[in-house]
Every structure is written in structure tokens, then in C-alpha cells.
Amino acid sequence: MNIILLGPPGAGKGTQAKILQERYHIGQIATGDMLRAEVKAGSELGKVAKAIMEAGELVPDDLIITMLRHRLAQPDCQHGFILDGFPRTVPQAEALDAMLASQKQDLRAVILLKVDEDVLVDRIAGRFSCAKCGASYHDVMHPTIKAGICDKCGATEFVHRPDDNPTTVKQRFTAYNNQTAPIVPYYQGKHIYYEVDGMADMNDVTAAIEAALRKAGVAAPSAAAAD
Numbered sequence: 001m002n003i004i005l006l007g008p009p010g011a012g013k014g015t016q017a018k019i020l021q022e023r024y025h026i027g028q029i030a031t032g033d034m035l036r037a038e039v040k041a042g043s044e045l046g047k048v049a050k051a052i053m054e055a056g057e058l059v060p061d062d063l064i065i066t067m068l069r070h071r072l073a074q075p076d077c078q079h080g081f082i083l084d085g086f087p088r089t090v091p092q093a094e095a096l097d098a099m100l101a102s103q104k105q106d107l108r109a110v111i112l113l114k115v116d117e118d119v120l121v122d123r124i125a126g127r128f129s130c131a132k133c134g135a136s137y138h139d140v141m142h143p144t145i146k147a148g149i150c151d152k153c154g155a156t157e158f159v160h161r162p163d164d165n166p167t168t169v170k171q172r173f174t175a176y177n178n179q180t181a182p183i184v185p186y187y188q189g190k191h192i193y194y195e196v197d198g199m200a201d202m203n204d205v206t207a208a209i210e211a212a213l214r215k216a217g218v219a220a221p222s223a224a225a226a227d
């Protein structure tokens with residue numbers, strides 16, 4: 001089962017993808033996380049991507065498509081994946097369809113998380129994550145249970161993304177509205193497109209995504225069946 005989570009910066013894609021990953025036992029592929037790892041490693045791609053990400057613009061399609069092609073060729077992707085942060089342009093959406101078709105795979109659902117821009121600004125301003133395991137938190141809306149200690153792994157180091165500053169965020173919204181929003185009609189025409197209210201509480205957003213997945217014919221996850 002292959003799923004795409006779409007939505008503007010701060011919509012909750014990463015948060016929900018991590019929950020779905022555990023419940024449905026399929027891998028999360030977050031192109032932003034992959035790019036940040038490339039930047040950290042100082043690779044050729046990382047060197048190119050760093051300045052673009054700091055400016056809040058999109059990394060060129062050919063680079064990002066090549067990166068994703070390599071990722072999708074790995075064995076763990078053959079059993080399904082959740083894409084978070086890809087595609088972000090119509091050419092990326094087209095390239096993904098071609099890649100999946102060549103592997104005799106398809107998309108089960110494309111889910112848009114809808115969130116108003118003023119809420120996105122607050123979410124991004126308070127976002128931080130665990131430096132060790134990457135678990136994502138929010139100062140007010142999703143703090144760690146014990147102050148200063150990661151719920152997931154117990155680490156005590158946290159990071160704020162350098163691109164989560166007001167100037168860059170503004171540019172990222174512009175990139176989303178101009179380059180990413182146009183992929184919605186691309187998927188609407190394919191009858192695999194669902195919209196979810198991303199303004200709700202995290203658990204309610206998860207429930208709404210699972211309802212959309214049921215409509216798409218995906219069986220309830222084993223954890224829910226056991227409840």
C-alpha cells in the first residue's frame with residue numbers, strides 16, 4: 001500500500017506519517033529528512049540543497065527525483081510506503097507515477113491535510129525535534145511528557161530546524177502555494193484523493209486519515225483491531 005500525505009509546511013505530515021508507519025507497518029519516506037541528512041553528511045547533493053532549503057525554495061526536480069528513485073528501489077519499499085514531502089511539483093508527481101508503473105505498483109491514496117496559514121505559523125514557530133531519534137514535538141501543542149526528555153528514546157538534546165524562521169517560512173508558503181498546490185487537481189482526477197481536517201487534535205487527524213484509508217479499501221491496522 002503506497003500513500004502520499006500532502007499539505008503545507010507545518011500541516012502535520014511528519015507527525016501523522018510516523019503514527020501511520022507504526023500502525024500500518026509501512027515505511028515513512030520524508031524527503032525533507034533525507035535532504036537534511038545529505039546536508040549533515042556534506043554530500044554533493046547536500047551542498048546544493050543547503051542554500052536552497054535555507055532560502056525556503058524547492059530543490060530542483062531532477063535532483064529530488066533521482067534521490068527518491070534510489071530510495072524506492074530499496075527492498076523495504078516493496079511492501080508499501082508513506083510519502084511525506086514528495087511530490088511537491090507536478091513533474092515530481094508525474095515522475096512518481098512513472099516509477100511506480102515501472103515496478104507494477106500504484107498509489108492507494110493521496111491525503112491532503114488542510115490547515116489555515118495562521119495555525120501553520122504557530123505550529124512551525126513551536127516545532128522542535130529530538131536530536132537522537134527525530135521525534136517531533138511542539139512547545140505548547142505537543143510538549144514532551146517530562147520536560148527536556150524525549151518520550152520515545154529518553155534523549156535530552158533537541159533541535160530547531162534552521163528553516164523554521166519567519167522569513168524562510170514565508171517563502172516556503174509561497175513555494176507551496178505556487179508550486180505544490182497545483183498537484184491537487186492532478187490527483188483529484190485520479191479518484192484516489194481525500195481531504196482531511198488537519199486543524200483537529202492529533203488523534204482526531206489520525207482517525208480521519210484512517211477513515212479515508214478505509215474508503216480507499218485499506219483494512220484497519222492490526223493495533224486498532226486488537227483494541
Ligand code: ADP
Pocket residue numbers: 007008009010011012013014015016123124126127128136137138139141142198199200201202203205
Ligand atoms: P509537517 O511535517 O507537515 O511540516 P509536523 O508534523 O512537523 O508538520 O508538525 C508541525 C508542528 O505542529 C510540530 O511541532 C507538531 O508537533 C505540531 N502538530 C502536528 N499536528 C498537530 C495537530 N493536529 N495539532 C497541533 N499541533 C500539531
Ligand code: ADP
Pocket residue numbers: 008009010013014031032033035052053056057058059060064084085086087088092163172
Ligand atoms: P515541511 O515539513 O515543513 O513541509 P520538509 O522537511 O518536507 O518541510 O522540507 C524542507 C525543505 O526541503 C523544503 O523547504 C525544500 O527546500 C526541501 N524539500 C523537501 N522535499 C522536497 C521536494 N519533494 N522537492 C523539492 N524540495 C524539497
Ligand code: ZN
Pocket residue numbers: 130131132133134135150151152153154155
Ligand atoms: Zn528521541
